[in-house]
Amino acid sequence: MTPSVVGDRRTLLRSDFPQFLRALWNGGYRVVGPTVRDGAIVLGELREEADLPIGWTERQEAGTYRLAPREDAALFGFTTGPHSWKKYLFPPRERLWTAEAEGSSFRVVPEPSDPVPYAFLGMRACDLAALQITDRVFDRAVADPGYHGRRARALRIAVVCGHAAPTCFCVSMGTGPGVGRDHDLKLTELLDGGPHRFLVEIGSSVGAAVLDRVPTRPAASADPTAAEQVVARTAAGMGRHLDPTGVRDLLLGHPDHPRWTVVAARCLGCTNCTMACPTCFCSTTEEIPDLYGDRSEKWRRWDSCFNLEFSHLHGHPVRPSGRSRYRQWLTHKLASWHDQFGSSGCVGCGRCITWCPVQIDLTEEVRAMQADPDAVQTTGAPP
Amino acid sequence: MPGPSRPRLAVWKFASCDGCQLTMLDCEDELLPIADRVEIANFHEASSAVGDGPYDISLVEGSITVPEDAARIREIRAQSRFLVTIGACATSGGIQALRNFADVEEFRRVVYARPEYLRTLATSTPIAAHVPVDAELRGCPIHKAQLLELLGAILSGRRPNLPADSVCIECKRRGNVCVLVARGTPCLGPVTHAGCGAICPAFHRGCYGCFGPSEAPVPDALLPKLEALGMRPEELERFFQTFNAAAPAFRAASESVRNRRGPP
Structure with a gap:
């Protein structure tokens, strides 16, 4: 098989999704993504396919969130939850260094870097936009070695939102719902017009290398069109609006x-x-x-x-x-x-x-x- | 600490259940280092060998509910270099401060066969209402990590790190899902002092405010939410009248509910 290159569009069947996950685990990644816990779709480590919120969605409005079953078995049929990806790159609590007494002085023991790279599975357009922002934040005054060490090796697997929540306004902020170029792989879940499948678009050579270990086929011509329709439908469903002018x-x-x-x-x-x-x-x-x-x-x-x-x-x-x-x-x-x-x-x-x-x-x-x-x-x- | 000897520690009990003092003994792994760094001079729960004052550190549990204790706490203050109150009773008056909202004379008559044997004050008050306090640990009971932090700070002569922000921030750092938003469970986390590590929400329970009010609580902003979740006025009043009923912000909240609904 010819290796995939950046820009390639391929179709991954839902039935082959376990092999996609296996390629990530076998590639040495700690796979984190959406999972149902404590009555919400949170972000956590995925150890098997069943950890994904298959068939789950949520209803959210200002000040309220409820987990709800879907009528289908979509893997990513929800929007945002209480967690964001910053908890992995900028952890809620992080030891920076340790000081040990040495005679009348002390020595600083630096914190070892985390050796296992993350695969972030299911980043939305707004999440990728947030990542670009935090990249700049942690690079300004003083580059943060912990953040950048984890960030540089993280695999970003984007998933296009199939609908918008009543609280969403990424269209207003110019950040979504379409996913631009800032990803390693981009998945659009297609539930209609054929078998349950994903259109996979390759955004980086690292992403290409992962996908080459998964059975996929060149995307049928209808699938990119279907994916564009998903974006258009989601964009039309924005529940909130903010005019950023001025x-x-x-x-x-x-x-x-x-x-x-x-x-x-x-x-x-x-x-x-x-x-x-x-x-x-x-x-x-x-x-x-x-x-x-x-x-x-x-x-x-x-x-x-x-x-x-x-x-x-x-x-x-x-x-x-x-x-x-x-x-x-x-x-x-x-x-x-x-x-x-x-x-x-x-x-x-x-x-x-x-x-x-x-x-x-x-x-x-x-x-x-x-x-x-x-x-x-x-x-x-x-x- | 100056001088060759170890700092001397005393633990005192006022109107309380002993649970906060027992947190000291609950420091199992750290108990030997504590005993190594300080001389436990007066701690009835731990040893019947009691040494006289003065003391470098006094940990005070409980509230003032009888006249004798109002005098005793002054003597303890006079003998103590650092006086630290531990727990909801010592810092806000405790559950027994419910008497502050009622008629103690009536309680005496109803509860005791011979009320004349009983000498008690009309109110339960925190230690700080009687003597200056150097630091306070919140909670019912206190959290062992905060006790260790406090002792470490005194031993090294630095300010203790005891954040006074809300339980919400601890909840989010822990990755908990908000029980108010995702379950509609009444929760006092947004107005409650941090320090417990958000234990109750981690087990899908609402916070019941055992650490008392946070540094800048806004109970008036929470009341409409709790009402919208279906809490009746009498439930709301009781929600703020538990272990820190007499803490000013919680007291104001329960009284504002009571004033709105009129006399019982």
Whole structure:
């Protein structure tokens, strides 16, 4: 068989999907992807095909998510869940190094790099866009060796969304639902017009090498057309919309807009939006010494701009009110992110909308400010 | 710590169940290093050999509910270099602070055959309402990792690392799926102080707030959600009136529910 090359389009039958998984495992990858756990489709390690959410989907809206069965046996018949891929590249808790006492000084023991490469199975267009953003974030001030070590060897297997959730707005953010070039393999699950199958598009030589170990055939001419229809259908089903035109200047130009006070009254400050967001990257570090003071571990853990302590500088928090913290989050995400990293920090995945326990919806907040940008607070002074 | 001898540790009990002190003994693997680094001078749960003060570290469990204890905690403070309160009783008054919302005289008459034998205060109050406190560990009971962190911090002369943010952030770091969003299970995680490692949501249970309020809780924003999940006003009131009923933010939440629904 002639080896595949970048740009090739091949058809993988559903019945051969186990062989695709086997090719990943045999290729030495730790395969992580969607799996049903705790009443949701989360991301976890896949050890057998049955770990995939076969025949499952979800219903989500602002502040609510429910797992639901599908009427078919689709492997990827759902959208986004509570987890994002950042948990693998930028783990929630990560030991950075260990210090060991040595006489009157100490020596630093670096953290060994993780030897097993990841295969990320089931990245959506918004996830790939988020990955491009975090690549820039962790490469700016100081290159993060842990992130980049894992990222450089990770295999990105994209799956095109077959439908949009009511909380999705990737079309607004220009990140989806079509998957561009930033992937190793791209799968479109085709459930109609023939046997259950996948159109596989090869995005890199690494992806090609994996696919060459799997039985596939050149794509029938109808399959790329069917895949385009999947994208068009998903694009037409976006549940949310955000007009990004002028949002940067709108948010940065109206720090005293009364809407900040309105949303702050509803906001729990619980950090859930930032934890679910695939691009939020705030962290803090902590020392964990032993009781003897001979050894101390330096850990990094996810933190959030919604925490009071997070803005604690020279004696007091500089963002003492919930209002100032929500404003910090949204203006960073949609406005100052452009100045810092050259793009919006939002990819339109809708996770912050679904996983906010009290249904705060950033598209609604932006729309309210767009509708009346020069509104003035009439009662009470802003904190 | 200056001087040749090990710092001297004392553990004190006020109105409480002993569960927080027992967390010390639950530090099984670390117990020998602890005993190596500090002299356990006064700890009735561990040893009947009790040494006199002063003490470098006093761990105080329990709340103040009787007049004698209001005096005793002052003596302990005077003998202690670091005074650390451990657990919900010592930090907010505990479950026994439910008396603060009721008539203690009535309880005495109803519960005891000879109420005149009983001398008690009208309220259960945290230790910090009586004496200055250097650090506090939350929880019912406290978490052993936080106790070790605190002891380590005192031994090395640094500030303890005891985050005061919400249970939600611990839940998400652990990879738990939000029980409020994905199950519609009432949960106090968004307003509750971190430190437990989000144990209850990890087992599909809602947080019941045993660590008390977080650094910046907004219970008023949570109440509409809990109501939408079907909690009746009396259930909501009770939700905030457990182990930290008298913590100011939780007290305000239960009272705001009560005021809205009127007298029982």
